[in-house]
Amino acid sequence: MPLNYRFRDPALAALALTHRSVGKPNNERMEFLGDALLGAFVAEMLYEAHPKASEGELSRLRAQLVNGQALAEIARKLELGNALTLGPGELKSGGFRRDSILADAFEASLAAVFLDGGLEACRQVVRELFGERVGALPRSSKDAKTRLQEWLQGHGHALPQYELIDSHGEDHAKTFDVRCTVSEPQVHSAEASGSNRRQAEQDAAEIVLARLTAQARNT
């Protein structure tokens, strides 16, 4: 299943698949642009699909959809590997199979669609490719503290600590600064503030959970 977009300028499509091992020009600048566009369009989809998700939850969901491994998987479905232009070194060492090279080529291809056909064309391509994936995300009904606890328990780690660092403002309108810390598999801590201590703890837990899951994905 190749990319569902017909390029007016095939040279743009080709440049998007040109790895830096070839020399210059290559797809690195396009990857910068494609990464930004992809982030925006996926943010839009998540904003629509998860009207109750907090900012932290939206970030976490996006990181689940937009990461090297997930993008490489899409690149493979689009059969970008065979279309890559690699320098002789990467060619020999099987660069066309490498997640990072595939993910970069996919992002650069999105930039190519944008440069060739405009914002709306790029958005449509992203929506088609990610629609099912966004739909398949778990609609989390569990709050962040619960999810963090379950994640830690599921991995055999100690439970998180929550501390109140500070509170300020008058009694009827206090702001609470809290910290959530986990000690395993590695120390992570995050701070959050809110008019409600429990909500601030949820926000801090969401950040810590996002770091833990990001780390778990990268190892």
Next chain:
Amino acid sequence: MPLNYRFRDPALAALALTHRSVGKPNNERMEFLGDALLGAFVAEMLYEAHPKASEGELSRLRAQLVNGQALAEIARKLELGNALTLGPGELKSGGFRRDSILADAFEASLAAVFLDGGLEACRQVVRELFGERVGALPRSSKDAKTRLQEWLQGHGHALPQYELIDSHGEDHAKTFDVRCTVSEPQVHSAEASGSNRRQAEQDAAEIVLARLTAQARNT
């Protein structure tokens, strides 16, 4: 100078200026979306304006334009501070002057424009607000190693170390893996690869420089 966009749905504009200290709903979800849109449109502007900049340079330039302090400055020009809805605690402690609250409200306002008027409307607002700023960026003619060296010297720090970690591939098509390390003001190191050792060093230097300048901005 208020935002140059006329909302069909003024409730969206109002929600974008509602801080979480008020409770829910507030502008946090919109900030997530606005941040992503802003990143994409500024990426586009930089891609156009700096056709020779590397990916690392584009990232660095974007971080110069899109950071809490810079966005708060724009929010002040747009007079968002007076229009904010804050909870009583933040109101008392002068939250309408805080950079982070202003920057978030600005990003959320961009999301409101998008939700109200679509992608193109949001893009136009970003282009108007950032056009001059993008134009004013130094067109760096110095390479990253030179800029890193100058930054370190300018701050009285030791010079960076470059090491060749590995090289692979055949003689006529080698890939070089290099590392750039600085020891002051804090240890930072970055790795980069390329078919040309000097270029890989430039790329690694660009990453280290981006980290140093990001850190300097945040302290």
